[in-house]
Amino acid sequence: MASRTHQTLSDLGADGTNSLVIPQGLHDFVDAQVVMEHGQQAIFHKRILSSAFGVEFYNSCPCLGYIIKGEEVFITPTGEEITVGAGEMVLLPRDVFMVTNFSGSDGPLEALLFFFDDTVIREFERQSPGHSAHPTSRIGAYKIDHHNSLNGFMRSMIDIYKTIDGTRELLHTKLMELLFLIAAEDEPMRLRSFLHENCSDSGKRNIRHLMREHCAHNLSVHDYAHLSGRSVSAFNREFKRQFGVAPSKWLIEQRLTRARDAVLSTDASITEIGFEIGYESTSHFIAQFKSMFGTTPKRLRLEQL
Template sequence: MTSRRHRTLSDLGMDGTQSLIIPQGLHDYSDAQVIMEHGQKAIFQKCIRSSVFGVEFYNSCPCLCFVTKGKEVFFTPTGEEIIVRAGEMILLPRNVFMVSNFSSTDGPLEALLFFFDNSVIREFERQSVHYYAQPASRIGAYKIDRHDSLSGFMRSITDIYKGIDGTRELLHTKLMELLFLVAAEDEPKRLKSFLHENCSDSGKRNIRHLMREHCSHNLSVHDYAHLSGRSVSAFNREFKRQYGVAPSRWLIEQRLTRAHDAVVSTDASITDIGFEIGYENTSHFISQFKTMFGITPKQLRLKQL
């Protein structure tokens, strides 16, 4: 059996059945290499050659991702798209499910990932207290544009520190240096909020990704709300904002579309098809099918003969 370390992040995208917990889970993939690591403090480099879509990941601690080559697209739990190109950086909050896409049409993706534990965050807050305002309201993922100082820092990481056995003190110092560089180029109040606060989207999953992966399962709206990390009312509200329709109606349409395909392409009985998509009452299934398609399942099948 092939060891997990021989898997790549592209394999995870094709799998689509689990979330990647980072930084811990990065050790299982050959295209993610440790530069320095002590506990939750870490610097990784990832180099992805093949396209990968729909990777859901969860940060167990705050992360700064700097793209050195290529382009990566991130989706927040609320469906916001954030495109990060070479020379740009995204700040990813702790305890948040996000989704990442990468297309190899523009070449490989290379990025540096910096993870911060509470000791780094507390020291940064202590040292910056005389210069920066108090944290603002809670903040989610956000992007920082190109800056020469940040690009120079990233080059030093790969040119000098890659391949050496960095001490805990060296790693701590480099993470602190990075935070002060970011604070100098960005709004300090925003950075402090990012580091200090638990994100308001904590524990929430991207709804579009969730529905794409699980819509074939006969789950209730309550089940989907639970999987998404939201209350039923919050799930209904966010779903309708993104899809323009209530989740109950959307699920019915998706299931009836699957039933339509099954009627046309299989020999399964109408009762079995209805049961397969969650209808225990065949008459109710036929009625809803006709309402949506203007024809009963039996009439549709006869038309195909």
């Protein structure tokens, strides 16, 4: 699969073969710029000039998106659509795949993305009044309407901090300030419940569970290593110990197995099936399919008629 480096987020939507793991995956796109970053604490400024539909992304930590210009639609794993316009924001949970759509017919989309790690969340919970209150039922993703004080905070991020080489301490302070502003202006118990359910000691995740849960998504080995809490080399070693093959080979086998099921159970074209599982080249897809199953996708389909 082709490298994403220097692509735009619109390209990712048009390509449709890969999922984006954020925040770390944003570095590969020219229309997403770092404002401040340290570990998983981060603030990004994104400006998308043309329509981007069907961009699938995975949050490795909770995220707040604030729309400066334009309108963006977020689709949750349950199919709920959350439409966020200028001056509004959305809180997005960790460890879920979501899809975003943006139409560029009325101009560019401009937004700020804030990523919170466990350190920020725990400190906010300790300092927040009523932090010991029992959280409400599961929150999931939710939208926050326009508030003047929050809009003023966001303007300062653009006017001041894009030209400052922010320190770790400054980044931490701005993320804490944002959470306290949301608690003051919005429903504080809703925010606490969201943060409570999205704070965990990430550490190393069970590789078998991780792959069972996410192997249908076209992520890279590097992405899976990050999600597992390991370096790429450590992930490769542990994966091979557990599965008996390298992760790259295992992922190809899983994708080709999905392709075989699609060949036998759908009317989609061979090109469409290959594209869906991450192959930009139909000839490459057919060659790997034949190498694994001993026949081409077209011949397999004809044999089942």
